[in-house]
Amino acid sequence: MSSPDTRFEAISIEGLSHRFLSRNKPPTTALSDVSVRFPSGKVTSIVGPSGCGKSTLLLIMRGLVKATNGHVRFLYGNGSGDLTAGDAPRMATVWQAFNLLPWRTVMDNVAFGLELSGIPTAERRAKAAEAIRTVELSGFENHYPGQLSGGMKQRVGLARGLVMSPDVLFLDEPFGALDAQTRLYLQEQLAALVESSGKTVVLVTHSIEEAIFLADHVVVMTARPGRVAATLDVSLPRPRTLEMQKEPAFGDLFAEIYGLLRDEVRKSMLN
Amino acid sequence: MTETSQAVRPEAEPLKTPRPADERLTNDTWWYGPAAIIAFLIFWEVAVRSGNVPEIFLPRPSVVVVTLYDLFAHKRLLDDLGLTLFRIFAGFLLAAVAGVGLGLFMGTSRRFNAIADTFVAALYPVPKIALLPLLVIWFGTGNAFMIALSALGGLFPVLINTVVGVRQCDEGLILAARDLGASAAQVQRKIVLPAAVPTIFGGLRLALGISIIMVVAGEMQTARYGLGAKLEQAGQVLETGQVFAILLLLAIVGVILTKAQDRLGNFVDRWRAK
Numbered sequence: 001m002s003s004p005d006t007r008f009e010a011i012s013i014e015g016l017s018h019r020f021l022s023r024n025k026p027p028t029t030a031l032s033d034v035s036v037r038f039p040s041g042k043v044t045s046i047v048g049p050s051g052c053g054k055s056t057l058l059l060i061m062r063g064l065v066k067a068t069n070g071h072v073r074f075l076y077g078n079g080s081g082d083l084t085a086g087d088a089p090r091m092a093t094v095w096q097a098f099n100l101l102p103w104r105t106v107m108d109n110v111a112f113g114l115e116l117s118g119i120p121t122a123e124r125r126a127k128a129a130e131a132i133r134t135v136e137l138s139g140f141e142n143h144y145p146g147q148l149s150g151g152m153k154q155r156v157g158l159a160r161g162l163v164m165s166p167d168v169l170f171l172d173e174p175f176g177a178l179d180a181q182t183r184l185y186l187q188e189q190l191a192a193l194v195e196s197s198g199k200t201v202v203l204v205t206h207s208i209e210e211a212i213f214l215a216d217h218v219v220v221m222t223a224r225p226g227r228v229a230a231t232l233d234v235s236l237p238r239p240r241t242l243e244m245q246k247e248p249a250f251g252d253l254f255a256e257i258y259g260l261l262r263d264e265v266r267k268s269m270l271n
Numbered sequence: 272m273t274e275t276s277q278a279v280r281p282e283a284e285p286l287k288t289p290r291p292a293d294e295r296l297t298n299d300t301w302w303y304g305p306a307a308i309i310a311f312l313i314f315w316e317v318a319v320r321s322g323n324v325p326e327i328f329l330p331r332p333s334v335v336v337v338t339l340y341d342l343f344a345h346k347r348l349l350d351d352l353g354l355t356l357f358r359i360f361a362g363f364l365l366a367a368v369a370g371v372g373l374g375l376f377m378g379t380s381r382r383f384n385a386i387a388d389t390f391v392a393a394l395y396p397v398p399k400i401a402l403l404p405l406l407v408i409w410f411g412t413g414n415a416f417m418i419a420l421s422a423l424g425g426l427f428p429v430l431i432n433t434v435v436g437v438r439q440c441d442e443g444l445i446l447a448a449r450d451l452g453a454s455a456a457q458v459q460r461k462i463v464l465p466a467a468v469p470t471i472f473g474g475l476r477l478a479l480g481i482s483i484i485m486v487v488a489g490e491m492q493t494a495r496y497g498l499g500a501k502l503e504q505a506g507q508v509l510e511t512g513q514v515f516a517i518l519l520l521l522a523i524v525g526v527i528l529t530k531a532q533d534r535l536g537n538f539v540d541r542w543r544a545k
Contacts, residue, residue, distance in 0.1 A: 064449055092450065099447035103465050103542045113451035116461070144542040164451065 006076040008089045008167055011038040011061060011202070016070030017225075018056055030056045032225035034070070040167070043194055043201040045211035047257060048221030049268035054204045057226070058172050061202065062093055089168055089200075092161035096173035098153045100145040100160075106132065107141040110159045131163040132156075134193075151182035158190075168200040175210065184242065187213060191240045208257050212250060213240055220260045223268035229260050330512045339516035348501065352520065355486060355498040358414060362421020363482040367475055370426050374433025374471075379459065384434075395427045399481075400488055412493040417486055424485035425478030432474025436467025472539055476532050483528075487521065 018031040030053035038044045038061075046054045059065040061072050075083040092113070100109050108115075110131050114124035132138055135155035145153055154174060161169055174190075175183040191214055194201050205211050211218050212234055220229045234253060236244050244250055312332045318324075319331045326334065342348040377384045377391075402423065410416035440463050448462045490499025498517055505513035 059446075062450060064446055093447070095443060095447060097443045099441070099443040101444060101462070101465070103468070112448070112461075116448070116451055116453050116457055146543060160451070 029225035042216040045215035053226035092166040093170040131159040338512040358417040365422040366425030370429025378437025421482040424481040428477035436470030
């Protein structure tokens, strides 16, 4: 569908609904009529109360879960302003639970995706070594995940995604399992990485600060069934620094998002 | 401030200092087991000598060792040992291949599991030794019979552990692999199977032990050669020294196999080491 002179412009979610069936409970509606667009080359955060279906939305976009209704379209443009749907771009995901293979070394974990697609050993090792360098883990190639700290594990997770040179990087609560300091440090590293690479990033998080700090747009979702409450633009300049969290613009946006989320969080605790 | 706090610190007895990490890593208890066995043997030797126990009831360890040497030197016990080991391992290997294969299939295919689960539930609790008469009718009393006995004994521990191992596979690892483009077959081979390896290995350990028991028991019932057969024959003519010698040999075989499995297990689990 996409010819060489077109470029990837956006992921478009159109009227997406998803229901979970379970054996001894009535089906739960996780997502209800979600329509939202993730522009290419930008970082878009999705925030929402726990259980609002934001991780499910990510799995659906990634093609790992099939939605009950609605579409995920990958839009391509040729410069004239018309967009046409095309094949999925290259995508990779970084997970909250890291999901590293514990029986493989750092090197073999990072090279795993290349191995699956049949890249010869020498080539994939060279590429993996480079990705490991990018996330500052050189020297740990032969360690097993069990020998690493949480922050190091997630850097391996990031390298494993980056080595696939994805057009779109999905981050599913990537720092949710880490301590506060490690989290801050990795947020800064990630901000620098996405700024220099210009990748399309979709970040699912429950941290409002993280959503604002890393993103160009913030999608705020309601409690289950998840709907889009608002899409807000982040006007902070790049490169982002942690000091920006003290700026009035940051505070205002935080207040606006929290205002939207407050009642939703209460609802999510009650159901 | 610092001065006062130092002054207040009581001059109590020094805390028991923990052993440094590198010292804890060295295995300094390796000789406890062998030493306990030697102490036990000495006690046995002395007790039998001083108690004047007739050799037909309880021979001294030194007599047992001499008898064992004698059996190897003059009664071709090495042939029996080889035959028994062959029967054990041939059956164990069959059990391992069939158990892992069927287990992978049962753990991943809902339909196959629905069919096979009832068979497993029905056959697993049957004492395999109770199948002896049937197996003799089918296979005679030769190697095929022994190997079938050994395989039947080993099959279920491997099968059941493989199913458990496959089911326990972390869903997140499968998602991560699919995210990186893994096909269904690649998920099986590169995620599900390796994730189940420690559990499968546990099943293999149980299976080898059961295979040994089955073969020796089978040999005692029907065979003319093999350690079990020689054990039975020695018992019938009240050669208590030979009975003990063969039991000693079986114990030695058991220790060697267990230790070899430990080594292999440590290698398989090397990624767990800190």
